[in-house]
Amino acid sequence: MIAETVCSAVSVAGLGIAAVTAYRKRFLAAARIAAYSLVPIGLVMTGVVGWLADTAFSPTAWAGFVVLGGAWLLFTSTRAVERRRGVGTRKERKAAEAAQREAVAPAASAPSLSQASRPAARPAAKPRATGSGEDFSDIEAILKKHGI
Structure with missing residues (x-):
């Protein structure tokens, strides 16, 4: 009962201020003030x-909010522990990596460019004779595959 009275008084005061503002020929501001002042009376009428006053002074409602808070706290703490430990994610990660390895074709790493967008082919570099006898053919193959 008191909440409804206070809201009604606030609405009447706001409409009075809107009337004074309109008298000063500030119609846009007066319309905005009138809109804000009609909100409390609208909430009372609906x-x-x-409902808020009954909820605010109800011990059962506050106990319900405490239970909801506890449930939220349990949920977030278990999620944090699960992420920290990595429970369940290692198996999923290994399965995803295995599936990725199986799905990728050996030649899939080469970029699929159309003929128009490919850079001009460069002549293959001749292998240099080195004294150390190391074979760089695998490195050359990788460089050729990437167009370098």
Whole structure:
């Protein structure tokens, strides 16, 4: 009952301020003030204020909020522990890596460019004779595959 009275008084005061503002020929500001001042009376008329007042002074409602808070706390803490430990994610990660390895074809790493967008082919470099006898053919193959 008191909440409804207070909201009604706030609305009447706001409409009075809107009237004074309109008298000063500030119609846009007056319309905005009138809109804000009609919100509390609208909430009273829809019953929201009564519901909020009943909820705010109800021990059962507060106990319900405590239970909801506890449930939220349990949920977030278990998620944090699960992420920290990595429970369940190692198996999923290994399965994803295995599936990725099986799905990728050996020649799939070469970029698939159309003929128009490919750079001009360069002549293959001649292998140099080195005194150390190391074979760089695998490195050359990789460089050729990437167009370098």
